[in-house]
Amino acid sequence: LKRLTVPAMRARKSSREGGGDPLVMLTAYTARNAQLLDPHCDMLLVGDSLGQVIYGLPSTVPVTLAMMAAHGAAVVRGSYHAVVVIDMPFGSYERSPEQAFDSAAWLLKETGAAAVKLEGGxxxxxxxxxLSERGIPVMGxxxxxxxxxxxxxxYGVxxxxEAEAAKIMADAAAIDAAGAFAMVLEGVVEPIAVAITHAVSCPVIGIGASAQCDGQVLVAEDMLGMFDRTARFVKRYDDLGARIQDAAARYAAEVKARSFPGVEQVYAAKARAAD
Ligand code: KIV
Ligand code: NA
Structure with missing residues (x-):
């Protein structure tokens, strides 16, 4: 199976007739999560949300290029199907197009990811x-x-x-015209999300936006119930946090009761079939 491509993503304007199915995107920060999510996703996002989710930071502002590169490489190694997109962290691209190119090129070289994402209109x-004209596909x-x-x-909606809505519309039009292959539209009132989806030529990936967008993205840990932030736009598809706590509690009880390890988990002096 060949990995999906950026042009194939760009062609998936599902809100338009013949645009195909909505794009499915989730975040992944580790090889194992990437492996589990990959078959179900068109794109995996190595989001700078890893700052909060993995590192316990208060926001994404302190996230570094080195952190993004390490996790990006792991996600590429763990996946073979989805397009891997890496967030450019705060401070690595805003100063100039040249600064952004250097940062983005380094990220792609270090990780093997296909594209970067950056914030701003x-x-x-x-x-x-x-970046787009120099070989680096950009998701807005x-x-x-x-x-x-x-x-x-x-982090309000x-x-x-009216002024804010007009500004977001202008931001969408600007990065669409600049050649973004897709854009994430986060935390906006639904009518604006629908209007932007129909106004721009590239696929719009919604998060806290609208089901009418060309695709959806969520932080995997949020939808799995692994992270305790509760934005309205997060739907919990599982409660892995509770399941992990339960597993840890049962392990602790068995350790204290000396019922773990059991006979199946210890090595006999003479080799048995399963050893
Ligand atoms: O960092 C991230 O996870 C993101 C998504 C929420 C779009 O940017
Ligand atoms: Na992000």
Missing amino acids: EAMAPTVRF HIGLTPQAVNVLGG RGRT
């Missing part, structure tokens, strides 16, 4: 064009942009005022 359009990310938490003051 009109201000980042020249950078999106610069607009609406609620978590790296801008210190400017936005929080975007697009409730």
